[in-house]
Amino acid sequence: MRVAIALHKEKEAVYPGPFGHAPRFAIYELGEEARLLEIRPNPYAALEGGDKPEKMRALLQDVDLRVGARFGHHAHPGGFRRLEVGAVSLEEALAQLRASLG
Numbered sequence: 001m002r003v004a005i006a007l008h009k010e011k012e013a014v015y016p017g018p019f020g021h022a023p024r025f026a027i028y029e030l031g032e033e034a035r036l037l038e039i040r041p042n043p044y045a046a047l048e049g050g051d052k053p054e055k056m057r058a059l060l061q062d063v064d065l066r067v068g069a070r071f072g073h074h075a076h077p078g079g080f081r082r083l084e085v086g087a088v089s090l091e092e093a094l095a096q097l098r099a100s101l102g
Contacts, residue, residue: 001029001065002037002062003030004040004063004065006067008023014088018068022042025039027039034097065081083100
């Protein structure tokens with residue numbers, strides 16, 4: 001399973017705002033352990049409305065689950081899975097993710 005975690009611009013922490021406004025995403029492959037695949041920039045972070053939901057779906061089309069502090073009002077189009085973890089450290093977000101998956 002691939003996971004995108006919304007990242008803060010300057011530190012290894014979950015971006016505190018809506019998922020789609022995160023400046024970058026940590027893309028992980030989950031298996032026995034969480035393996036970081038890449039840090040992916042979000043070129044659509046500053047966009048509002050319009051075709052932003054479609055652009056975000058395309059940007060994260062290879063991701064099965066999105067993890068963030070919170071999700072905005074365009075969170076449901078496309079039916080993606082999501083997990084709200086709050087504005088926590090990246091380590092805490094991964095721990096919450098592991099706990100939620102059992």
